[in-house]
Amino acid sequence: MTDIIRLPDELGQQLLLRRKALRMSKSDLAEKAGKVREVIYRLEAGEDTTVSSLMAVLGALGLAMRLEPVGLPTAQEVARRFQEEDDAS
Numbered sequence: 001m002t003d004i005i006r007l008p009d010e011l012g013q014q015l016l017l018r019r020k021a022l023r024m025s026k027s028d029l030a031e032k033a034g035k036v037r038e039v040i041y042r043l044e045a046g047e048d049t050t051v052s053s054l055m056a057v058l059g060a061l062g063l064a065m066r067l068e069p070v071g072l073p074t075a076q077e078v079a080r081r082f083q084e085e086d087d088a089s
Contacts, residue, residue, distance in 0.1 A: 006073045007081060009046030016044045018061045033060035 005011045019029050019040075026044075030037040033056040042049045043057055058065060073081075 004068075004070060006070070006077065007046070008048075009081075012044045012046035015057065015061065018063060019044075022061065029057065029060055033057045 003010070003014060005014060019026070024032070026037050026040040030040050033039070033053075035053055035056055039049055039053045040057065043054065055065075
């Protein structure tokens, strides 16, 4: 997994895919991370949570975070994201 993640929902999608690849339920992941299941729902939905919760969940999934300079999402990336959401509705 080496995707560049710039938006919260992209992070949530990657966490969901990893959890499913490991055949873990949300409850299993929450227990392994030492968090409540609500944290998993929020992260996978791209919603706000604490940095410590994110780090615990990443660790429970066998993942680490690496920061690289990439800049903000371009206007095209943001517009494409909103278009995808509109198309899904």
